[in-house]
Amino acid sequence: KILMVQSGASRGLFLREEDGAFQAVARGTMSPAPAASLEQRALGDLLDVARSVVNFVIRARETVVLSNACEDGMFREDPYIQKAKERSLLCLPVMLQGEVKGILYLENNLVADAFTAERLETLEILSGQAAVALENAALYARLEEKVKERTRELEATLTRVQDLKDSQDHDYFLTSILIKPLNEVRVDSDVLIVDALTRQKKQFQHRSGLEEIGGDLSIARSLQLDSGRCTVFLNADAMGNSLQGASGALEL
Secondary structure, eight states, rough: OOOHHHOSSSSEEEEEEETTEEEEEEEEEOOSOOEEEEEEEEEOOOOSOOHHHHHHHHHOOEEEEESSSSSSTTTTHHHHHHHHHEEEEEEEEETTTTTEEEEEEEEESSSSSSSSHHHHHHHHHHHHHHHHHHHHHHHHHHHHHHHHHHHHHHHHHHHHHHHHHHHHHHHHHHHHHHHHHSSOOOOOOOOOOOOOOOOEEEEEEEEEEEEEEEEEEEEEEEEEEEEEEEEEEEEEESSSSOOEEEEEEOOO
């Protein structure tokens, strides 16, 4: 709206370069009241601009000012100019770091010579500021998208880690079920008391609750042999990659 008010235009567009192509990102009108809106449309899809003028400005990097576009100048045969009977037309390249990063396109089909030299100087300053603001907005949008992408990747990684942990805990649980019947003392004797103390247990969370696995393995059993009754015992360390320990038998 500021650009149109300062220039005396009746309508206008601002196009921004994105990945080598120009997109209309904002448009404004002065009738019935000053208004501006954002949009996202490719230059090739626009039917309400003189595309021959815009393409020339992009290639030549020069400002085009037409006092009576539909009657004079090299662009009078442009289909849109002839259809709309355009009079005053201004198309200004917005340069950033030596490249055309934006196009300011303004029209006034009510009067000729609407865009004077004094107004053009003001427009060059304002359009440059607008281009910097739009470029910063685009950078922020790309950064925000990068943050969202990294967040999605992190969430996916955490999900995979949790799946692996759940799978590992399930394996631990199955192993603990197999070990429990073995790791107990069952001695039937009137003269011998056997007890076991196991440590170094690994705790893990399973769907059934908090479980333990590993540590010392202590087994004691009473056996009746032909030669007599005996107690068999085994102590082992089951925390490593191997099973180390001692075993023996005590005959009563």
